[in-house]
Amino acid sequence: MTSIFAPLSGGRGVKVFAPATVANVVCGFDVLGFAVNEPGDEVIMRITNKPGIIISKITGDNGRLPLDPAKNTVSVSVQHYLQSIGRTDIGLDIELHKKMPIGSGLGSSSASTVAGLFAAKTLLGDDTDPAKLLPFARKGEEMACGHGHADNVAPALLGGFVLIRSYDPLDVIRLPHPKDLYCAIVFPDVDVPTREARQIIRNKILMKDAVTQWGNIAGLVSGLFMNDIDLIGRSMKDILVEPVRSMLIPDFYKMREMAMEMGAVSFGISGSGPSVFAFTRDEETARKITQKLQRHLTSIQIGSNTYVSDINDKGPKVL
Structure with a gap:
Protein backbone atom coordinates (compact mmCIF):
# COMPACT_ATOMS: atom_id res chain seq x y z
CA MET A 1 0.00 0.00 0.00
CA THR A 2 3.00 2.28 -0.33
CA SER A 3 1.47 3.98 -3.38
CA ILE A 4 -1.23 5.45 -1.13
CA PHE A 5 1.26 7.82 0.38
CA ALA A 6 2.49 9.30 -2.89
CA PRO A 7 1.92 13.06 -3.30
CA LEU A 8 -1.47 13.88 -4.79
CA SER A 9 -2.30 16.95 -6.82
CA GLY A 10 -5.67 18.68 -6.85
CA GLY A 11 -8.04 18.29 -9.76
CA ARG A 12 -7.58 14.59 -10.44
CA GLY A 13 -10.85 12.72 -10.62
CA VAL A 14 -12.55 9.40 -11.32
CA LYS A 15 -16.08 8.21 -12.12
CA VAL A 16 -17.22 4.86 -10.71
CA PHE A 17 -20.33 2.70 -11.12
CA ALA A 18 -21.43 0.23 -8.42
CA PRO A 19 -24.24 -2.27 -8.95
CA ALA A 20 -27.55 -2.98 -7.30
CA THR A 21 -27.80 -6.21 -5.34
CA VAL A 22 -30.37 -8.79 -4.31
CA ALA A 23 -29.91 -9.63 -0.64
CA ASN A 24 -31.24 -12.56 1.42
CA VAL A 25 -31.96 -14.53 -1.79
CA VAL A 26 -35.17 -15.78 -0.17
CA CYS A 27 -33.89 -18.19 2.49
CA GLY A 28 -30.52 -16.59 3.32
CA PHE A 29 -31.57 -13.70 5.58
CA ASP A 30 -28.56 -11.40 6.13
CA VAL A 31 -26.08 -14.02 4.85
CA LEU A 32 -26.63 -14.34 1.07
CA GLY A 33 -26.61 -11.81 -1.77
CA PHE A 34 -25.65 -11.31 -5.39
CA ALA A 35 -24.91 -8.39 -7.72
CA VAL A 36 -26.76 -7.52 -10.93
CA ASN A 37 -25.76 -5.44 -13.94
CA GLU A 38 -28.53 -2.87 -13.58
CA PRO A 39 -29.54 -0.65 -11.96
CA GLY A 40 -26.72 0.96 -9.97
CA ASP A 41 -25.25 4.25 -8.78
CA GLU A 42 -22.42 6.48 -9.97
CA VAL A 43 -19.96 8.58 -7.99
CA ILE A 44 -17.64 11.22 -9.41
CA MET A 45 -14.79 12.00 -7.03
CA ARG A 46 -12.08 14.63 -7.38
CA ILE A 47 -9.05 15.45 -5.29
CA THR A 48 -9.07 19.02 -4.00
CA ASN A 49 -6.33 21.18 -2.50
CA LYS A 50 -8.18 21.72 0.79
CA PRO A 51 -8.26 18.85 3.31
CA GLY A 52 -11.66 17.37 4.11
CA ILE A 53 -14.62 15.82 2.29
CA ILE A 54 -17.40 17.78 0.64
CA ILE A 55 -20.46 16.58 -1.27
CA SER A 56 -20.94 19.13 -4.03
CA LYS A 57 -23.85 17.50 -5.86
CA ILE A 58 -26.47 14.78 -5.56
CA THR A 59 -28.81 13.98 -8.44
CA GLY A 60 -31.65 11.49 -8.86
CA ASP A 61 -32.72 11.49 -5.21
CA ASN A 62 -35.50 14.12 -5.33
CA GLY A 63 -33.78 15.95 -2.49
CA ARG A 64 -33.99 13.02 -0.06
CA LEU A 65 -30.28 12.55 0.66
CA PRO A 66 -28.14 14.89 2.81
CA LEU A 67 -25.29 16.96 1.40
CA ASP A 68 -23.81 17.12 4.90
CA PRO A 69 -20.74 14.82 4.74
CA ALA A 70 -21.30 13.79 8.36
CA LYS A 71 -24.74 12.39 7.48
CA ASN A 72 -24.26 10.82 4.05
CA THR A 73 -23.35 7.13 3.76
CA VAL A 74 -20.83 7.73 0.96
CA SER A 75 -18.78 10.38 2.74
CA VAL A 76 -18.99 8.69 6.14
CA SER A 77 -17.64 5.39 4.80
CA VAL A 78 -14.91 7.17 2.81
CA GLN A 79 -13.90 9.13 5.91
CA HIS A 80 -13.48 5.87 7.88
CA TYR A 81 -11.36 4.51 5.04
CA LEU A 82 -9.13 7.61 4.96
CA GLN A 83 -8.66 7.45 8.72
CA SER A 84 -7.61 3.79 8.50
CA ILE A 85 -4.82 4.57 6.01
CA GLY A 86 -3.72 7.83 7.65
CA ARG A 87 -4.79 10.09 4.77
CA THR A 88 -7.15 12.55 6.42
CA ASP A 89 -4.85 15.26 5.09
CA ILE A 90 -6.30 15.08 1.57
CA GLY A 91 -9.42 16.77 0.21
CA LEU A 92 -12.15 15.06 -1.78
CA ASP A 93 -15.09 16.48 -3.71
CA ILE A 94 -17.92 13.96 -4.19
CA GLU A 95 -20.77 13.96 -6.68
CA LEU A 96 -23.39 11.24 -6.16
CA HIS A 97 -25.64 10.37 -9.08
CA LYS A 98 -28.49 8.07 -8.06
CA LYS A 99 -29.28 5.85 -11.03
CA MET A 100 -31.50 3.52 -9.03
CA PRO A 101 -34.56 4.03 -6.83
CA ILE A 102 -34.17 4.70 -3.11
CA GLY A 103 -35.99 2.26 -0.82
CA SER A 104 -36.28 -0.38 -3.53
CA GLY A 105 -34.84 -3.34 -1.65
CA LEU A 106 -32.03 -3.45 -4.22
CA GLY A 107 -29.22 -2.09 -2.06
CA SER A 108 -29.50 1.57 -3.01
CA SER A 109 -27.40 2.80 -0.09
CA SER A 110 -24.80 0.08 -0.55
CA ALA A 111 -24.38 0.87 -4.26
CA SER A 112 -23.65 4.51 -3.41
CA THR A 113 -21.31 3.59 -0.58
CA VAL A 114 -19.36 1.04 -2.61
CA ALA A 115 -19.05 3.44 -5.56
CA GLY A 116 -17.59 6.07 -3.23
CA LEU A 117 -15.15 3.71 -1.55
CA PHE A 118 -13.98 2.24 -4.87
CA ALA A 119 -13.52 5.75 -6.26
CA ALA A 120 -11.38 6.76 -3.26
CA LYS A 121 -9.36 3.54 -3.50
CA THR A 122 -8.76 4.17 -7.21
CA LEU A 123 -7.77 7.82 -6.75
CA LEU A 124 -5.31 6.93 -4.02
CA GLY A 125 -3.67 4.17 -6.03
CA ASP A 126 -4.57 1.57 -3.42
CA ASP A 127 -4.07 -1.81 -5.12
CA THR A 128 -5.00 -3.97 -2.13
CA ASP A 129 -7.86 -6.49 -2.16
CA PRO A 130 -11.22 -4.68 -2.49
CA ALA A 131 -12.55 -6.98 0.26
CA LYS A 132 -10.58 -4.85 2.72
CA LEU A 133 -13.09 -2.05 2.06
CA LEU A 134 -15.95 -4.12 3.51
CA PRO A 135 -15.67 -2.85 7.11
CA PHE A 136 -15.95 0.74 5.85
CA ALA A 137 -18.89 -0.12 3.58
CA ARG A 138 -20.67 -1.63 6.58
CA LYS A 139 -20.32 1.72 8.35
CA GLY A 140 -22.40 3.22 5.55
CA GLU A 141 -25.05 0.50 5.90
CA GLU A 142 -25.18 1.07 9.64
CA MET A 143 -25.96 4.72 9.05
CA ALA A 144 -28.53 3.96 6.34
CA CYS A 145 -30.63 1.36 8.09
CA GLY A 146 -29.31 0.86 11.61
CA HIS A 147 -27.55 -2.45 10.92
CA GLY A 148 -24.10 -3.00 9.41
CA HIS A 149 -25.13 -6.09 7.47
CA ALA A 150 -23.00 -7.13 4.52
CA ASP A 151 -25.37 -9.03 2.23
CA ASN A 152 -25.72 -5.96 -0.02
CA VAL A 153 -22.30 -4.29 0.26
CA ALA A 154 -20.30 -7.52 -0.12
CA PRO A 155 -21.72 -8.50 -3.54
CA ALA A 156 -21.74 -4.86 -4.67
CA LEU A 157 -18.03 -4.61 -3.83
CA LEU A 158 -16.84 -8.09 -4.80
CA GLY A 159 -19.33 -8.93 -7.53
CA GLY A 160 -20.96 -12.32 -7.97
CA PHE A 161 -22.81 -14.41 -5.42
CA VAL A 162 -21.59 -14.17 -1.82
CA LEU A 163 -22.11 -15.89 1.52
CA ILE A 164 -21.44 -14.09 4.79
CA ARG A 165 -20.37 -17.05 6.92
CA SER A 166 -19.71 -14.91 9.98
CA TYR A 167 -20.08 -11.30 11.07
CA ASP A 168 -17.75 -11.51 14.08
CA PRO A 169 -15.16 -11.86 12.72
CA LEU A 170 -16.34 -10.89 9.23
CA ASP A 171 -15.89 -13.86 6.88
CA VAL A 172 -17.21 -13.42 3.33
CA ILE A 173 -17.08 -16.22 0.76
CA ARG A 174 -17.63 -15.84 -2.98
CA LEU A 175 -19.76 -18.65 -4.36
CA PRO A 176 -19.89 -20.10 -7.88
CA HIS A 177 -23.15 -20.02 -9.82
CA PRO A 178 -24.63 -21.32 -13.07
CA LYS A 179 -23.63 -19.01 -15.90
CA ASP A 180 -27.05 -19.25 -17.56
CA LEU A 181 -28.96 -18.09 -14.47
Missing part, protein backbone atom coordinates in the same frame (compact mmCIF):
# COMPACT_ATOMS: atom_id res chain seq x y z
CA TYR A 182 -30.92 -14.88 -15.11
CA CYS A 183 -32.69 -12.58 -12.70
CA ALA A 184 -36.00 -10.82 -13.41
CA ILE A 185 -36.59 -7.88 -11.03
CA VAL A 186 -39.77 -5.87 -10.53
CA PHE A 187 -39.82 -2.82 -8.24
CA PRO A 188 -43.41 -1.81 -7.34
CA ASP A 189 -43.85 1.85 -6.56
CA VAL A 190 -44.76 1.37 -2.90
CA ASP A 191 -42.86 2.42 0.22
CA VAL A 192 -41.25 -0.27 2.40
CA PRO A 193 -38.53 1.38 4.55
CA THR A 194 -35.75 -1.04 5.54
CA ARG A 195 -35.79 -0.10 9.22
CA GLU A 196 -39.52 -0.74 9.53
CA ALA A 197 -39.29 -3.95 7.50
CA ARG A 198 -36.72 -5.31 9.96
CA GLN A 199 -38.82 -4.42 12.99
CA ILE A 200 -41.71 -6.70 12.01
CA ILE A 201 -39.53 -9.82 11.88
CA ARG A 202 -40.09 -12.33 14.67
CA ASN A 203 -37.47 -12.39 17.44
CA LYS A 204 -38.12 -16.04 18.33
CA ILE A 205 -38.65 -18.99 16.02
CA LEU A 206 -39.50 -22.67 16.46
CA MET A 207 -36.66 -25.17 16.22
CA LYS A 208 -38.46 -27.10 13.46
CA ASP A 209 -38.70 -23.89 11.40
CA ALA A 210 -35.00 -23.19 11.94
CA VAL A 211 -34.11 -26.71 10.78
CA THR A 212 -36.20 -26.25 7.62
CA GLN A 213 -34.49 -22.93 6.90
CA TRP A 214 -31.01 -24.36 7.45
CA GLY A 215 -31.78 -27.16 5.01
CA ASN A 216 -32.93 -24.68 2.38
CA ILE A 217 -29.82 -22.51 2.74
CA ALA A 218 -27.57 -25.57 2.50
CA GLY A 219 -29.54 -26.78 -0.54
CA LEU A 220 -29.23 -23.40 -2.27
CA VAL A 221 -25.47 -23.23 -1.71
CA SER A 222 -25.10 -26.85 -2.85
CA GLY A 223 -27.12 -26.07 -5.99
CA LEU A 224 -24.85 -23.14 -6.78
CA PHE A 225 -21.73 -25.31 -6.48
CA MET A 226 -23.27 -28.19 -8.43
CA ASN A 227 -24.74 -26.01 -11.22
CA ASP A 228 -28.06 -27.66 -10.33
CA ILE A 229 -30.77 -25.11 -11.15
CA ASP A 230 -33.56 -27.47 -10.06
CA LEU A 231 -31.95 -27.80 -6.61
CA ILE A 232 -31.54 -24.02 -6.44
CA GLY A 233 -35.22 -23.58 -7.21
CA ARG A 234 -36.62 -26.03 -4.69
CA SER A 235 -34.28 -24.72 -1.98
CA MET A 236 -35.39 -21.08 -2.33
CA LYS A 237 -38.17 -21.18 0.24
CA ASP A 238 -38.38 -18.92 3.29
CA ILE A 239 -40.64 -19.77 6.21
CA LEU A 240 -39.19 -17.21 8.63
CA VAL A 241 -39.14 -13.74 7.05
CA GLU A 242 -41.14 -13.85 3.80
CA PRO A 243 -44.52 -14.64 5.43
CA VAL A 244 -44.31 -11.35 7.33
CA ARG A 245 -42.64 -9.06 4.80
CA SER A 246 -44.86 -10.27 1.95
CA MET A 247 -47.79 -8.52 3.63
CA LEU A 248 -46.14 -5.19 2.76
CA ILE A 249 -46.00 -6.01 -0.99
CA PRO A 250 -49.24 -5.77 -2.99
CA ASP A 251 -50.28 -9.08 -4.59
CA PHE A 252 -47.00 -10.76 -3.70
CA TYR A 253 -48.37 -14.30 -3.85
CA LYS A 254 -50.32 -13.56 -7.02
CA MET A 255 -47.11 -12.31 -8.67
CA ARG A 256 -45.26 -15.42 -7.50
CA GLU A 257 -47.94 -17.65 -8.97
CA MET A 258 -47.76 -15.82 -12.29
CA ALA A 259 -43.95 -15.98 -12.42
CA MET A 260 -43.80 -19.68 -11.62
CA GLU A 261 -46.47 -20.47 -14.24
CA MET A 262 -44.28 -18.70 -16.82
CA GLY A 263 -41.26 -20.86 -16.06
CA ALA A 264 -39.48 -19.12 -13.19
CA VAL A 265 -37.08 -21.29 -11.22
CA SER A 266 -37.90 -19.41 -8.02
CA PHE A 267 -39.51 -16.21 -6.78
CA GLY A 268 -39.04 -14.05 -3.71
CA ILE A 269 -38.45 -10.68 -2.09
CA SER A 270 -35.26 -8.74 -2.83
CA GLY A 271 -33.79 -7.51 0.44
CA SER A 272 -36.50 -5.98 2.58
CA GLY A 273 -38.69 -5.28 -0.46
CA PRO A 274 -40.78 -4.06 -2.10
CA SER A 275 -38.78 -5.33 -5.10
CA VAL A 276 -39.38 -8.94 -6.02
CA PHE A 277 -37.22 -11.16 -8.20
CA ALA A 278 -37.33 -14.45 -10.05
CA PHE A 279 -34.52 -16.68 -11.21
CA THR A 280 -34.92 -18.03 -14.75
CA ARG A 281 -32.92 -20.29 -17.04
CA ASP A 282 -32.70 -17.72 -19.85
CA GLU A 283 -33.00 -14.02 -20.60
CA GLU A 284 -36.16 -14.31 -22.72
CA THR A 285 -38.16 -15.90 -19.90
CA ALA A 286 -36.93 -13.23 -17.49
CA ARG A 287 -38.10 -10.46 -19.82
CA LYS A 288 -41.51 -12.04 -20.31
CA ILE A 289 -41.97 -12.37 -16.55
CA THR A 290 -41.08 -8.74 -15.85
CA GLN A 291 -43.45 -7.58 -18.58
CA LYS A 292 -46.36 -9.64 -17.25
CA LEU A 293 -45.84 -8.62 -13.64
CA GLN A 294 -45.55 -4.98 -14.64
CA ARG A 295 -48.83 -5.22 -16.56
CA HIS A 296 -50.47 -6.80 -13.52
CA LEU A 297 -49.27 -4.04 -11.21
CA THR A 298 -50.52 -1.44 -13.68
CA SER A 299 -53.94 -3.13 -13.61
CA ILE A 300 -54.14 -2.51 -9.86
CA GLN A 301 -52.92 1.11 -10.23
CA ILE A 302 -49.35 0.53 -9.08
CA GLY A 303 -46.43 1.80 -11.14
CA SER A 304 -43.21 -0.20 -11.36
CA ASN A 305 -39.69 -0.40 -12.74
CA THR A 306 -38.27 -3.62 -14.18
CA TYR A 307 -34.75 -4.94 -14.73
CA VAL A 308 -33.33 -8.09 -16.30
CA SER A 309 -29.77 -9.20 -15.67
CA ASP A 310 -27.49 -12.16 -15.30
CA ILE A 311 -25.35 -12.23 -12.16
CA ASN A 312 -22.72 -9.46 -12.22
CA ASP A 313 -19.36 -11.01 -11.40
CA LYS A 314 -17.34 -7.78 -11.70
CA GLY A 315 -18.80 -5.49 -9.02
CA PRO A 316 -17.81 -1.79 -9.21
CA LYS A 317 -16.05 -0.41 -12.26
CA VAL A 318 -14.34 2.78 -13.35
CA LEU A 319 -16.30 4.46 -16.14
